[in-house]
Amino acid sequence: MLANEQAVTVDTLIPECQTRFDAGLRLVGISAVEIKTDSTFDVLYHFDKDLQVSHLRLNVPKADPVPSISGVYFAALLAENEIKDQFGVNFQNIVIDFGCTLYLEPEVVKSPFCTFTFAKKEKVKEEA
Amino acid sequence: MRTILPFGPQHPVLPEPIHLKLVVEEEKVVEALPNLGYVHRGLEKLTDIRDYNQMVNIVERVCGICSCIHALNFCEAVEEMMKIEVPQRAHFLRVMWSEIHRIHSHLLWLGLFADGFGFESLFMQLWRIRERSMDLMEATAGNRVVISTNIVGGVRKDITGEQKTWILAEIDKIEAEVRQLEKTLLNDYTVKSRCCGKGVLTKEQAHQLGAVGPMLRGSGWAQDVRMTGYAAYGQLDFEPVVEHDGDSYARCVVRFREVYTSCDLVRQVLAKLPDGELAAKFKAKPEGEVWRRVEQPRGELFYYIKGNGSKFLERVRIRTPTFANIPPLLAMLPGCDLADVPIIVLSIDPCISCTER
Numbered sequence: 001m002l003a004n005e006q007a008v009t010v011d012t013l014i015p016e017c018q019t020r021f022d023a024g025l026r027l028v029g030i031s032a033v034e035i036k037t038d039s040t041f042d043v044l045y046h047f048d049k050d051l052q053v054s055h056l057r058l059n060v061p062k063a064d065p066v067p068s069i070s071g072v073y074f075a076a077l078l079a080e081n082e083i084k085d086q087f088g089v090n091f092q093n094i095v096i097d098f099g100c101t102l103y104l105e106p107e108v109v110k111s112p113f114c115t116f117t118f119a120k121k122e123k124v125k126e127e128a
Numbered sequence: 129m130r131t132i133l134p135f136g137p138q139h140p141v142l143p144e145p146i147h148l149k150l151v152v153e154e155e156k157v158v159e160a161l162p163n164l165g166y167v168h169r170g171l172e173k174l175t176d177i178r179d180y181n182q183m184v185n186i187v188e189r190v191c192g193i194c195s196c197i198h199a200l201n202f203c204e205a206v207e208e209m210m211k212i213e214v215p216q217r218a219h220f221l222r223v224m225w226s227e228i229h230r231i232h233s234h235l236l237w238l239g240l241f242a243d244g245f246g247f248e249s250l251f252m253q254l255w256r257i258r259e260r261s262m263d264l265m266e267a268t269a270g271n272r273v274v275i276s277t278n279i280v281g282g283v284r285k286d287i288t289g290e291q292k293t294w295i296l297a298e299i300d301k302i303e304a305e306v307r308q309l310e311k312t313l314l315n316d317y318t319v320k321s322r323c324c325g326k327g328v329l330t331k332e333q334a335h336q337l338g339a340v341g342p343m344l345r346g347s348g349w350a351q352d353v354r355m356t357g358y359a360a361y362g363q364l365d366f367e368p369v370v371e372h373d374g375d376s377y378a379r380c381v382v383r384f385r386e387v388y389t390s391c392d393l394v395r396q397v398l399a400k401l402p403d404g405e406l407a408a409k410f411k412a413k414p415e416g417e418v419w420r421r422v423e424q425p426r427g428e429l430f431y432y433i434k435g436n437g438s439k440f441l442e443r444v445r446i447r448t449p450t451f452a453n454i455p456p457l458l459a460m461l462p463g464c465d466l467a468d469v470p471i472i473v474l475s476i477d478p479c480i481s482c483t484e485r
Contacts, residue, residue, distance in 0.1 A: 002417060027338050028421075029447035031432040044432065046419065046447075051356055053419065075338030075455040078162075079447070096161065103165040103484065113173055 002044075004054040010067060013058055017045070017069045025049045027069075030079035032087045034113075035059070041089055045069070060089075068094040078102075086113035130158065133466070137166050141244045141470040144480035148473070152466055160461040162454055168484040172444050179439040180206055180414055181280060190446060191482040192273045193236060194424045196229045199278035202444075204358060205420040205433045206280045210412040215405040218282035219360040224295075224397045225269065225277050226359070226422075227390040231302060232261040233425035234383045234390070237477045238313070241380060244474045245322040250312060257305045260298050267291065282407025292398050303391040306384075314381060323377035327460040327472030330374055337456040340449045341427020342382040343476055347374035353423035364396045376475035383425075383477070413437050424449050426477050448482035 008016050028046040035042055043066060045056040060066055068091045070077040080091045081102040088111035091097075104112070131152050137145035147163035174186050187202045188195040200222050207214055235258035242250035262272045269275035269285050277285045287295070313319060329339060334347035344351055345368055352368035354361045369385040371378035414435030421430045427449030434443040453476045460472055 002419060021336075024335070026335055028428070029430050029432075029445075029452070031443070031445040031447075033434055033443045033445075046430065046432070051351065051353070053421075055419075073338070074336070074459075075452065078451060078454055101165075103168045112170065 002055050006056055008056045008058050014067055016056060017072045020047055021072050027073040027075050032083040032089055063090055065090045065092045067092055070095040087111050135469060141474050146480050155466045157461050157464050160458050164484055167481050171485045172446060175441045175444045180441055188274050190485050191479055193233045194229055195274045196225050197422055197424045200226060201420050201422040201429055201431050203278045203280050205418050205431050206414055209414045209416055209418045209435055212281050212408050212410045214282050214408055216402045217404040218406055220397050220401050221283045223360045224394055227393045228261050228264050230390045230425045231387055232258055234387050237383060241474055244470055253309055257302055260302050264295055264298055279407060281410055286406055296398055299391050299394050306387050322471055323380060324375055326376045326468045327475055328375045329456055329460050333459055337459055338452050339456040340452045342379050343453050343456060346371045346379035346382045348372040353421050353428050358422055364393055376471055379475045413439055426450055426479055446485055450479045450483040
């Protein structure tokens with residue numbers, strides 16, 4: 001548990017981010033952590049205002065959809081695409097969705113940073 | 129008619145590979161889309177097989193240009209997690225090496241920027257001065273770039289009284305030589321015509337798009353993580369350099385003047401350097417989660433670290449400044465002339481190794 005941390009759900013994430021955007025908080029970054037004990041992800045959203053950092057923590061079961069906050073904070077698009085590549089977190093409606101090819105080659109179907117999840121894309125069929 | 133032009137991954141102004149798909153109408157850029165992954169190394173994942181002490185060396189290799197500051201941030205995060213009291217002398221030495229690194233990074237970028245707009249002699253002069261900062265690192269740490277002075281608990285290298293005098297003399301020379309170039313770089317008609325009004329990022333955009341470092345300060349925000357007082361910064365006088373125009377020239381001015389600030393900080397460190405141990409002794413293992421951030425030459429560097437009580441960390445998340453500055457770049461490019469794209473891209477001081485890790 002981090003200081004200045006608030007738990008959110010998939011339903012309250014976007015409204016909470018909108019509140020923070022309206023209050024002038026800057027998005028510092030997004031971190032994903034695999035919770036191996038209960039097959040979930042912690043997605044942490046880090047914000048800053050006047051050098052004070054605060055966080056939102058979203059705990060979601062693997063494969064469950066997570067709404068993208070890139071519609072509120074455009075800067076989230078790279079972090080969300082990166083996490084989708086590396087952990088397979090199922091972000092929905094990213095303003096520019098690379099479809100798990102930001103870093104990964106199209107033939108890679110397993111999320112490299114994660115033990116149990118897979119990137120959400122079809123395996124490319126080899127040409128005969 | 130709309131055309132898609134590839135910019136990069138190999139381009140004369142790009143020290144590292146990034147690919148931008150530029151949608152252009154005649155000579156105007158309408159849209160820019162990034163394509164990353166050319167130098168992705170998965171360094172964060174190495175925490176599975178490298179313990180927290182070995183990870184200091186790994187994070188140093190995220191970026192050569194600011195390796196020392198990556199290690200500083202990682203060490204401070206682990207020290208906070210393990211509640212290690214770092215000796216004061218180590219804090220001051222960490223600041224000294226960080227600021228020498230900042231001088232070397234800014235002079236490197238200023239040289240590349242000058243080369244980007246075709247001022248080759250200025251590029252050579254700036255890189256000649258930069259060699260002094262490289263010499264400082266080599267003499268005090270044994271290496272020119274990846275200096276490996278930070279360890280969990282403190283630092284592994286010390287400086288002698290003789291070195292202290294020499295460092296002060298070299299810092300004076302660096303500042304004097306940079307001042308000689310100030311008029312040329314900041315007042316030259318050609319330089320201004322290439323940079324003023326190019327790639328404007330308004331104050332509001334800079335904040336909303338998450339810009340950091342000279343990008344943020346060049347758009348009028350007096351925000352610098354050094355103001356939080358990490359390491360020994362709380363015991364030093366420091367004012368962030370701020371410009372208000374938000375264009376490529378403003379970002380250039382911020383970095384140029386930050387060289388003076390760094391020289392001043394090195395002098396303050398050496399004047400106040402306390403005696404004492406270089407590193408604390410400890411036995412604990414990292415457990416829990418922490419975040420730390422420091423000011424790299426390119427801006428705010430953010431680490432999130434999670435430990436599980438073993439010597440291997442469960443997660444190391446690194447958010448580098450260029451990663452934060454790419455969304456603002458995507459907002460700056462639409463509307464600019466195609467000929468200005470190289471200068472605007474360079475003006476964010478892109479470090480792609482950092483971005484992709």
